[in-house]
Amino acid sequence: MNDLTPTREERIANLKGMGTSRKRVEDVRFTQGKGNYVDDIKLQGMLFGDFVRSPYAHARVKSINADAARALPGVVAVLTAADLAPLNLHWMPTLAGDKQMVLADGKVLFQGQEVAFVVATDRYIAADAIELVEVDYEELPVVVDPFAAMEPDAPVLREDLNGIMSGAHGPRRHHNHIFLWETGDKAATEEALGAAEVVAEEMVYYHRTHPCPLETCGCVASMDKVNGKLTVWGTFQAPHVVRTVASLLSGIEEHNIRVVSPDIGGGFGNKVGVYPGYVCSIVASIVTGKPVKWVEDRMDNLMATAFARDYWMKGRISATKEGKITALRCHVTADHGAFDACADPTKFPAGFFHICTGSYDIPVAYVGVDGVYTNKAPGGVAYRCSFRVTEAAYFIERMIEVLAIELGMDAAELRRINFIRKEQFPYQSALGWEYDSGDYHTAWDKALAAVDYKGLREEQAQRIADFKAGRTRKLLGIGLTHFTEIVGAGPVKNCDILGMGMFDSCEIRIHPTGSAIARLGTISQGQGHATTFAQIIASEIGLSADSITVEEGDTDTAPYGLGTYGSRSTPVAGAATALCGRKIRAKAQMIAAWLLEVHEGDLEWDVDRFQVKGAPERFKTMKEIAYAAYNQAIPGIEPGLEAVSYYDPPNMTYPFGAYIAVMEIDVDTGEHEVRQFYALDDCGTRINPMVIEGQVHGGATEGYAIAMGQEIAYDEIGNVKTGTLMDFFLPTAWETPHYTTDHTETPSPHHPIGAKGVGESPNVGSVPAFSNAVHDAFRAFGLRQSHMPHDHWRIWKIARDLGLHG
Amino acid sequence: MGKKMQVSLTVNGEVHEVLAEPRELLIHTLREKLGITGPHIGCETSHCGACTVDMNGRSVKACTVFVAQADGAEITTIEGLGGPDGLHVLQRMFREHHGLQCGYCTPGMITRAHRLLQENPQPTEEEVRFGMAGNLCRCTGYQNIVKAIMAAAAEMNAKEAAE
CATH class of the missing domain: 3.10.20.30 (Beta-grasp domain)
Structure with a gap:
């Protein structure tokens, strides 16, 4: 030993492993404009595709004349449903067990629907050619209201389903009905509600919105006719699933399809589904023999690909006079648009909405969800949340507030007396989930203390008095939320997408000189996987994270995985990564034993090395072991040092958190100011605190947008009223609140490193916090429920309707 | 055409x-x-x-x-922002303060911040937020972008004062 020998602390620090706020490796490229997004891909002879879209929400397509478009110099092809029909590609299966038109087949069902695909040598020529395609439409009656869609005499939207009274999720009871999905004990719930001392009932609407990542969806398809190989680069959150779907649809064998997700400019659920643009680009490339690029513009994106939410949730909750909740019932009317293209695990047509008992110990509950067709865009994706979890969290957190009003209780106290207690975990919920772990009371007390909740309520009481006395025109709202998520889908026994089990994977290969490459079945869209997964590996195998390359998104090289959405990367692929690292370590131990001439059992792992128990000066570092794996002939041990792990999670993970928004509201203008936003998250073991905090800031900002102004709105004839960023609210730095983040740490007992996932918690938790703040400001004046988004106009209307404008 | x-x-x-x-x-x-x-x-x-x-x-x-x-x-x-010495201070500070996630807005964001700091070399946080309001980010919630720009301004001003 000499002075240059690193101390144990230095060795740990050198790893930059779990728990450190390691700076991101991705940023060196991104800050220099050297990202490689799909629209940056330029191939020799590449053509550009663009869609003719329907101006009508519901119309019969009587004829399409593309002669003038085809005659335009530079136009290579115009595809219509008639061209795709011989290939049986004019319709495609959706992830939800329905089917969707790739190009309009006889009729259109929503504004912006794809009618024809123009392929040209230049994007300007493609845009010109779109204008030259003549489509003769006959307008049909439009249904945008899901309740009206279920009226007996409502127009038939899906004529292709005429007479088919059974769908992928059971019987259909009406021509615009998709499914009824139920869970829980209906009879026992009704009985408890009937016998209850206090009952609150409310319709809670979570409006239609859109993930709207800054980069829209797109792809480049390139069919190499010489070697028969199709390559598709695209904005795919699940590249392996896209490859499997492409193979099933096209008949091209899976090994002859390579799907690559390059850098992705945000996904938030928008990039999980399979869209007509992908199918048309692939067909066009096969037809023309040239690479074809298709990239949506913002209007295409907001109008046609993947809306989120649109859940009408009718709730009934009961309690004792003291506030102990006795039962919960919810019926959802779910507006799925023209095709059921939700991206949920197959067996869960309403996603994991039945997490809607939230953080509370509710003895009995029932949920029924009716899926309904309307003349709106298809989708229903999980916009920065696990499947329908944000709808569930919003529902229960609004119902708690309404119940508090009914009981005349403080809403923080009502939550506290109903929380699932620490000692009840693992907890079986009335709707069938097993919550893995939690400590809600600790988190709640910490949050209330951090914001001085008592002081805030006193200030609010004074404010109300001042308002009534005419001394102020501003009200103060305190928005509370305690949410429980369910993420990390999921156990293969009940979670699949198109039959593919929702496991995930990691492969690690150690190079002779002690650096490594890891490949995963997931794909980062800004989450920083190249940084954080290297940290997990560093801690597991003792090589510095700086010496580990993480690669994702190329189906030719990455092991099969189901991709990144629903906060599943860390719970599922993160577990695979840790276990893969442990396989490497197990082999390394055998090699170390041989090198040190001791029995394997005489060795112990310490940070970055195996050392002889009781004689730590005798050791071999992972770096030395890696070299030996390639240059020594070790009896009974194969050369090389690599491993692969596929992880089938035994359960979901259940991150939770306590969020509090404090808001000033101007009664006369409807304007608001978020004075304070406190976010406490418990995502179990924390891999990179800097990245976690960044996720919370970003997710809370999306939640702020959703709660306070963002929506996909339609007029009564199905025109999209919010089809550009002029109308669709994305907050700027100017109006975005400042966030204070905090945490508790309750590791998941079943996850190899105890991590639970965090990317989506802030969206799930912040929406009810902001919305509850608005409601809370007006509680003293009689407000029970007002639907989001709470833009200035709607808040102004609340004040007017309550008679506060004098 | x-x-x-x-x-x-x-x-x-x-x-x-x-x-x-x-x-x-x-x-x-x-x-x-x-x-x-x-x-x-x-x-x-x-x-x-x-x-x-x-x-x-x-x-x-x-x-x-x-x-x-x-x-x-x-x-x-x-x-064109980086110089012969490598990254521009804004590029370094965006990384240092985690001012980016997916990276899609980042080039425009940094290019705008670069101009903002020439228009106003010592901005307050409020001035940064207002001056950057023409650039949207869907990932970060802006808090760390603002922090990065403030830190870059401080470093640029300190360097100028030293010269």
């Missing part, structure tokens, strides 16, 4: 002659013809700022500038 025009523009110090239709947008010239793919396209309506470049000393949204309007212009993109 219109008659093509000869346009001359200087991008990151290099002179380019391009032949373009009058309707061609600057962002397409940069990305498709000159291979400068740092600036991105996010909205086509001037709202998101992913396409922000510096044109004759002002921030512009390259998705709503015709290349014809850029004839004779001096343009700087994210690719």
Whole structure:
């Protein structure tokens, strides 16, 4: 030993492993404009595709004349449903067990629907050619209201389903009905509600919105006719699933399809589904023999690909006079648009909405969800949340507030007396989930203390008095939320997408000189996987994270995985990564034993090395072991040092958190100011605190947008009223609140490193916090429920309707 | 389709002659013809700022500038910000303070911040938030972007004071 020998602390620090706020490796490229997004891909002879879209929400397509478009110099092809029909590609299966038109087949069902695909040598020529395609439409009656869609005499939207009274999720009871999905004990719930001392009932609407990542969806398809190989680069959150779907649809064998997700400019659920643009680009490339690029513009994106939410949730909750909740019932009317293209695990047509008992110990509950067709865009994706979890969290957190009003209780106290207690975990919920772990009371007390909740309520009481006395025109709202998520889908026994089990994977290969490459079945869209997964590996195998390359998104090289959405990367692929690292370590131990001439059992792992128990000066570092794996002939041990792990999670993970928004509201203008936003998250073991905090800031900002102004709105004839960023609210730095983040740490007992996932918690938790703040400001004046988004106009209307404008 | 025009523009110090239709947008010239793919396209309506470049000393949204309007212009993109010493202080600070996630808004964001700090070398946090309001980010919630810009301003000012 000499002075240059690193101390144990230095060795740990050198790893930059779990728990450190390691700076991101991705940023060196991104800050220099050297990202490689799909629209940056330029191939020799590449053509550009663009869609003719329907101006009508519901119309019969009587004829399409593309002669003038085809005659335009530079136009290579115009595809219509008639061209795709011989290939049986004019319709495609959706992830939800329905089917969707790739190009309009006889009729259109929503504004912006794809009618024809123009392929040209230049994007300007493609845009010109779109204008030259003549489509003769006959307008049909439009249904945008899901309740009206279920009226007996409502127009038939899906004529292709005429007479088919059974769908992928059971019987259909009406021509615009998709499914009824139920869970829980209906009879026992009704009985408890009937016998209850206090009952609150409310319709809670979570409006239609859109993930709207800054980069829209797109792809480049390139069919190499010489070697028969199709390559598709695209904005795919699940590249392996896209490859499997492409193979099933096209008949091209899976090994002859390579799907690559390059850098992705945000996904938030928008990039999980399979869209007509992908199918048309692939067909066009096969037809023309040239690479074809298709990239949506913002209007295409907001109008046609993947809306989120649109859940009408009718709730009934009961309690004792003291506030102990006795039962919960919810019926959802779910507006799925023209095709059921939700991206949920197959067996869960309403996603994991039945997490809607939230953080509370509710003895009995029932949920029924009716899926309904309307003349709106298809989708229903999980916009920065696990499947329908944000709808569930919003529902229960609004119902708690309404119940508090009914009981005349403080809403923080009502939550506290109903929380699932620490000692009840693992907890079986009335709707069938097993919550893995939690400590809600600790988190709640910490949050209330951090914001001085008592002081805030006193200030609010004074404010109300001042308002009534005419001394102020501003009200103060305190928005509370305690949410429980369910993420990390999921156990293969009940979670699949198109039959593919929702496991995930990691492969690690150690190079002779002690650096490594890891490949995963997931794909980062800004989450920083190249940084954080290297940290997990560093801690597991003792090589510095700086010496580990993480690669994702190329189906030719990455092991099969189901991709990144629903906060599943860390719970599922993160577990695979840790276990893969442990396989490497197990082999390394055998090699170390041989090198040190001791029995394997005489060795112990310490940070970055195996050392002889009781004689730590005798050791071999992972770096030395890696070299030996390639240059020594070790009896009974194969050369090389690599491993692969596929992880089938035994359960979901259940991150939770306590969020509090404090808001000033101007009664006369409807304007608001978020004075304070406190976010406490418990995502179990924390891999990179800097990245976690960044996720919370970003997710809370999306939640702020959703709660306070963002929506996909339609007029009564199905025109999209919010089809550009002029109308669709994305907050700027100017109006975005400042966030204070905090945490508790309750590791998941079943996850190899105890991590639970965090990317989506802030969206799930912040929406009810902001919305509850608005409601809370007006509680003293009689407000029970007002639907989001709470833009200035709607808040102004609340004040007017309550008679506060004098 | 219109008659093509000869346009001359200087991008990151290099002179380019391009032949373009009058309707061609600057962002397409940069990305498709000159291979400068740092600036991105996010909205086509001037709202998101992913396409922000510096044109004759002002921030512009390259998705709503015709290349014809850029004839004779001096343009700087994210690719032109770094110097011979490596990264620009803003590029370093965005990394240091985790001011980016997916990276799609980042080139426009940094290019705008660069101009903002020339317009106002010692901005308050409020001035940064207002001055950056033409650039949208969907990932970060802006808090760390603001922090990065404030830190860059501090470092630039300290360096200037030392000189």
